Amino acid sequence: MSVRLADAPARSPVRGGTPQPSEGPPTEQLKASLRRLLGALLERGFGIALESVERLAGTFDEIAARGGVKVGALWGGATAGLSGRNPVWGAVKGAFSALSTPARAALIIALVLALLLLPVTVVLLLLALIVLAIIAVVKTRSSDA
Helix, strand or coil: CCCCCCCCCCCCCEECCEECCCCCCHHHHHHHHHHHHHHHHHHHHHHHHHHHHHHHHHHHHHHHHHCCHHHHHHHHHHHHHHCCCCHHHHHHHHHHHHCCHHHHHHHHHHHHHHHHHHHHHHHHHHHHHHHHHHHHHHHHHHHHC
8 A cells, every 4th residue: 555645746647758747637648548448459450561562572572483384374374363354365465575685686576477477387387178179079079889
C-alpha cells in the first residue's frame, strides 16, 4: 500500500517520449490511454502488413525475373487475366519476354520461314493427295480386270 503526501507531485510516467497527463477524471484518462494504445496498435499492424506485402511483391518479381519461360508465361497469363484481358495472349507475351535474345531471334526466324514456306507445303500436300488418288484408282482398276 502506498501513501502519497499532499505536497508530493503526482506521478507522470513517460512512455514513448510523451508525458501522460494525470489530471482529469479517471474515465477520461482511460479513454485517452485507450486511444493512444489503439493508434499505436494500428500503426504497428499496418506497418507489419505493408512490410509483408512488399516482401511478397519482391519475391514474385524475383521469381518472374529468373523463373524462365514457364514462369514468364504463367505470370503473363495471370496478370492479363486479372486485368481483364485475354490470359492466353498474356501467357504468350510473358513467355516471349522471358526468352533470351538469341532464342527470340531464332523463334522469329522460324515463324518467318514457316510463313514463307507455307505455300510450298500446301502444294506438296496437294501433290501427295493427287498421287494417292491416282494410286487408289489404278489399284481398283487393276483388281477389276
